[in-house]
Amino acid sequence: MGEKRYSNRKLLIPSLLFVLVGLIILYVFPRETKFKYEFDKGKPWQHERLIAPFSFAINKTKVQIETEKDSIIKYNTPYFVWSDQQTIEKKFDLINSYFPEEVDSLERKFISHLLNQIYEKYIISPIDLERIKQFEIVVQKGTRSFLMPIQDVYTPKKMYLLAKNRINEYVHQNGDGNMISILKNIDIENYLINNIEYNQKLTDELLNQKIEKISTTRGLVQKGELIISKGEIINDLDYEVLRSYRKEYQKRYSTTGSFVLIIGNLLLITAALSLLFLFLFQYRKKILLDVRKLVFILSNLLFFIIIILLVSKYKSSYIYLMPVTILPIVIRSFFDTRLANFIYTITLLIMAYLLPNAYQFVFIQFISGTVALFSLSHIVKRSHIFRTSLIVFVSYIVTYYGMSMVQEGSFDKIDWIFLVVFAANSLMISLSYPIVYLFEKIFGFTSDVTLLELSDTNHPLLKKLSEKAPGTFQHSLQVANIAESLIQSIGGNPLLVRTGALYHDVGKLKNPAYFTENQLAHFNPHNNLTCEESAEIIIQHVHDGVKLAKKYNLPKSILEFIPMHQGTLTVKFFLTTFKQKYPDKDFDLSKFTYPGPKPYSKETAVVMIADSIEAASRSLKEYSPESIEKLINGIIDYQLEEKQFENVNITFKDINIIKQVLKEKLATIYHTRIAYPEEEPLVV
Numbered sequence: 001m002g003e004k005r006y007s008n009r010k011l012l013i014p015s016l017l018f019v020l021v022g023l024i025i026l027y028v029f030p031r032e033t034k035f036k037y038e039f040d041k042g043k044p045w046q047h048e049r050l051i052a053p054f055s056f057a058i059n060k061t062k063v064q065i066e067t068e069k070d071s072i073i074k075y076n077t078p079y080f081v082w083s084d085q086q087t088i089e090k091k092f093d094l095i096n097s098y099f100p101e102e103v104d105s106l107e108r109k110f111i112s113h114l115l116n117q118i119y120e121k122y123i124i125s126p127i128d129l130e131r132i133k134q135f136e137i138v139v140q141k142g143t144r145s146f147l148m149p150i151q152d153v154y155t156p157k158k159m160y161l162l163a164k165n166r167i168n169e170y171v172h173q174n175g176d177g178n179m180i181s182i183l184k185n186i187d188i189e190n191y192l193i194n195n196i197e198y199n200q201k202l203t204d205e206l207l208n209q210k211i212e213k214i215s216t217t218r219g220l221v222q223k224g225e226l227i228i229s230k231g232e233i234i235n236d237l238d239y240e241v242l243r244s245y246r247k248e249y250q251k252r253y254s255t256t257g258s259f260v261l262i263i264g265n266l267l268l269i270t271a272a273l274s275l276l277f278l279f280l281f282q283y284r285k286k287i288l289l290d291v292r293k294l295v296f297i298l299s300n301l302l303f304f305i306i307i308i309l310l311v312s313k314y315k316s317s318y319i320y321l322m323p324v325t326i327l328p329i330v331i332r333s334f335f336d337t338r339l340a341n342f343i344y345t346i347t348l349l350i351m352a353y354l355l356p357n358a359y360q361f362v363f364i365q366f367i368s369g370t371v372a373l374f375s376l377s378h379i380v381k382r383s384h385i386f387r388t389s390l391i392v393f394v395s396y397i398v399t400y401y402g403m404s405m406v407q408e409g410s411f412d413k414i415d416w417i418f419l420v421v422f423a424a425n426s427l428m429i430s431l432s433y434p435i436v437y438l439f440e441k442i443f444g445f446t447s448d449v450t451l452l453e454l455s456d457t458n459h460p461l462l463k464k465l466s467e468k469a470p471g472t473f474q475h476s477l478q479v480a481n482i483a484e485s486l487i488q489s490i491g492g493n494p495l496l497v498r499t500g501a502l503y504h505d506v507g508k509l510k511n512p513a514y515f516t517e518n519q520l521a522h523f524n525p526h527n528n529l530t531c532e533e534s535a536e537i538i539i540q541h542v543h544d545g546v547k548l549a550k551k552y553n554l555p556k557s558i559l560e561f562i563p564m565h566q567g568t569l570t571v572k573f574f575l576t577t578f579k580q581k582y583p584d585k586d587f588d589l590s591k592f593t594y595p596g597p598k599p600y601s602k603e604t605a606v607v608m609i610a611d612s613i614e615a616a617s618r619s620l621k622e623y624s625p626e627s628i629e630k631l632i633n634g635i636i637d638y639q640l641e642e643k644q645f646e647n648v649n650i651t652f653k654d655i656n657i658i659k660q661v662l663k664e665k666l667a668t669i670y671h672t673r674i675a676y677p678e679e680e681p682l683v684v
Contacts, residue, residue: 507545
């Protein structure tokens with residue numbers, strides 16, 4: 001009963017975290033009635049025969065409204081304003097310049113009459129003429145506005161040619177004379193200007209009024225009218241009618257903020273999060289009980305849900321711009337693929353409730369996210385991220401355009417702009433690399449990139465180990481190779497195992513000569529020590545290793561290999577020697593026992609096995625399949641008897657696989673050379 005209460009207390013904080021996340025999601029969830037029908041263009045209507053319960057207008061699509069808007073802009077009639085102030089001034093300037101007022105001549109009257117006729121026309125500047133793309137304009141003259149065909153509008157150059165011809169006719173008819181000579185030399189071109197001007201402000205105001213008057217509907221469905229029958233393929237018109245019905249339905253029957261709606265949302269969120277909680281409790285209990293790891297998982301889940309919610313509210317078409325596939329990639333960087341995929345699936349299910357026609361979104365994102373997980377099992381190089389980005393891009397295209405072809409039934413109706421959207425989405429996946437690094441620093445996790453850096457033998461601590469304790473360094477390399485093979489055979493993180501194995505014996509740096517792999521042929525310092533003293537020095541290498549790991553800022557996941565590779569085993573050689581020397585003497589067993597803790601994962605367990613097997617195999621007098629098998633069985637069975645793996649999720653099947661792999665590995669390492677006959681010497 002006491003253990004059960006303790007277990008329940010440990011689950012209290014994780015449970016509260018799930019409740020907190022659930023309440024946050026409930027708070028941001030849309031508080032409106034959810035339309036109960038799901039439908040997609042190009043697919044059959046799977047529900048019962050649908051009759052309109054009320055009359056409603058058929059809404060135009062955004063594309064239709066935009067097309068209509070573009071048409072209005074394209075064919076918008078420009079507005080011009082009549083202004084004769086400058087033309088009157090030009091007229092008097094010309095007459096006064098060439099014909100003084102005191103001279104009352106026929107030529108003066110002629111030119112005055114000619115200018116009056118010219119300026120009665122509508123003259124436009126060449127710059128304004130270029131603005132006109134239509135066949136007519138609107139001219140505002142005083143309080144009156146009227147349409148003017150473009151062919152009735154003149155330019156100053158055209159009017160100049162007309163005026164010049166009229167002057168030449170007059171000169172030809174009236175012969176020579178002083179005034180005629182003046183008339184012939186008039187530079188009339190400089191006195192002809194436009195009398196209508198383009199009014200940008202008025203044009204824009206009237207254009208905006210036309211755009212505002214664009215109707216958002218295009219028809220009406222009457223109450224009692226059949227909308228669609230069961231099994232009927234949803235075509236373009238059906239799709240627009242159903243969308244209009246959904247919008248009107250939500251508007252009429254919305255129960256925003258009602259108690260029933262809140263309870264309904266709460267039940268859905270509880271169901272999804274409970275599924276994740278149960279999965280962690282059943283299969284990843286250590287993660288569930290680790291507050292740091294649980295906060296990391298739930299905060300990522302919550303972040304992506306809120307992002308999708310905000311984007312869908314602002315502009316739902318942008319949801320595919322959001323790099324949702326970053327979520328499983330980031331989770332996989334610190335945990336296993338199965339957990340990452342499960343968390344991603346739960347997140348997509350919650351997101352689906354926020355979106356209309358959620359099937360398409362979930363299908364596309366699930367395929368792309370799963371492909372990303374398969375293509376990026378480990379982030380160890382930047383090139384891996386870019387390769388995954390390309391694969392995800394292809395996945396998006398295949399799934400989205402496959403569904404579009406089914407829905408539209410024509411290449412002409414497919415929106416190819418999503419190629420750009422998916423390209424931008426895939427490029428943003430490259431953000432996974434710095435995000436993983438950021439989470440490492442915030443939560444103290446260890447990614448594959450960090451493990452790869454630590455496994456480099458040029459790392460200062462490993463470099464020091466190779467120089468001061470070369471035997472231990474070679475032993476560590478051998479243990480790393482063996483342990484990596486073992487973990488690959490039973491499932492686990494090979495890179496974590498390899499890195500942990502390289503550092504598991506760094507504590508031997510303090511007293512390297514006291515360990516057999518570093519001793520010279522004829523010198524053993526333990527000969528001058530008691531069994532208790534020797535055992536103390538051997539056990540001390542675990543404490544020294546932990547201190548060195550902290551000094552060199554090794555992550556916790558690597559530091560744990562140092563005490564766990566010995567667990568709570570005894571220093572068997574010196575304990576046995578003591579018992580043989582002093583069979584009747586009492587002794588303190590703790591002086592011969594490693595402090596632990598015992599291995600808690602498959603990774604730390606296989607390093608314990610590999611370390612013991614590799615060290616013991618060096619003492620074999622002969623390397624035969626029988627001796628190797630006896631050695632392996634003896635050591636692993638002893639560790640099992642000492643309950644070293646009681647905290648590890650390892651099965652008897654795993655143990656048998658480990659034994660078989662060890663036999664093959666040791667047989668390869670200690671293979672026997674062929675004995676060549678003396679009479680047939682080997683020629684090299």
